[in-house]
Every structure is written in structure tokens, then in C-alpha cells.
Amino acid sequence: MPTKIRLQRHGAKKRPIYFIVIANSRSPRDGKFIEKLGTYNPLTTPATIELNRERALHWLNKGAQTTHTTKRILSFKGVLYLKHLMRGVSLGLFDEKTALEKFEAWNEDHEKLVAERQSKHKKDQQSKKQQPIIKKIEVAGAVEEAPATEEAPATEEAPATEEAPATEEAPATEEAPAAEEAPATEEAPATEEAPAAEEAPATEEAPAADDAPAEEAK
16 A cells, blocks of 8 residues: 655634644545654744654655655655665664764754744844834834924014015116117107298299289270
8 A cells, every 4th residue: 555644734714723644645635544753843933843763763664655745844854864874874884873863963053043933033023023112112203203393383484585675676677768769769750841842832822923904004
């Protein structure tokens, strides 16, 4: 019977928690299983994993296959590394005691790394919670200080620049009307003396021709 190390989903909607189980590869995901090896909670940082290393190693040595996720979980918990060390023992590269010592040294470093990640995550969460409070305090302080800045109206002395009307003396240039004296050239009416030509009536002396009757009298 082909066996597989895989995850079985449990938990509420959007709040999953998984069982790490040994099951028949042909059975449904959430169906019957042969043995439960541990649990996996991906909602924490880092993910919370509880695993029976000895039983997981036992099933791996029996040829149980892993899914992509369970393989990473077994690697994270050192089961694959332990399997590698046991293979070295079987090949006579070192004894079992040495293999266990190496595994214990690796496990200590691993636990330290996990603890550091957990503490860093907690600090990040606390800083995120404090940031909104700090922002509110800063905003409130800025609002209280704002009235002092309202003294800016003193800068309204700018109206002094309204003295610009003094430049309105430009009307002095309106003396241009002097140029309007051009009407003096309107003396042209003097040329209207032409009526003197009307003295032509003086030529009406022609009546002197009336002396002709006198000649007729002769």
C-alpha cells in the first residue's frame, strides 16, 4: 500500500490548522489516515509545528512519500537531516553517538533562530500598535501649537506697499493738452479775408457810361 506524509485540513474558515498524517495516497485529503505525526499552524510567525521526529523518520525509512509542503516541514524540523546522519552511520562514516551529537548541536542553533524570529515578530507587532498612538499625539501637539503661528497676521503690514498710488503723479504727463494749443493754427480763418475780393463792386463805376446821354445831348 503506497503511503504518503501529507496535511489534513482542520479549523474554521480562513483559520486553518493542519494535521501531519500518514495516509493512503489514494484516500481523500480529509479522509481516513493511518497515523497522526503532528500539527502545523501557518498563521503564526514563524509557523508553529509540533512533530514526532522518530515516527516521521520511521515512515520515511519505510518509503513513505512526502508532499511539497510536508517535505519543507520535515526539513525545517531536522527530520531530513537526521535521516542523512543515520545514512552516514549505516555507511560506517561515523557512529550513532556522533550522529546524535551533531543533530543536537544543529537543533540548539535551530531553536535559537526560531526564538529570535518570534521575539522580532513580537517587537514588530508592538511597534505597529504604538505607531497610531504616536501619530495621534504628534497631531494633537501640532494642533495646540498652531494658535501661536496665527500671529502671522502681523505680516499684513503689506498694505504699506499700497503707497504705490504716489506713482499716480503720472497725470503730470497730462500736460500734453498743451499740444492742444494747436487750435491756434485755426487762425486760418484769417484767410477768410477773401471777402475783400468782394470789393469788386467798385467796378460798378461803369455807370460812368451813363455820361453817354450827355454826348447824345450834344
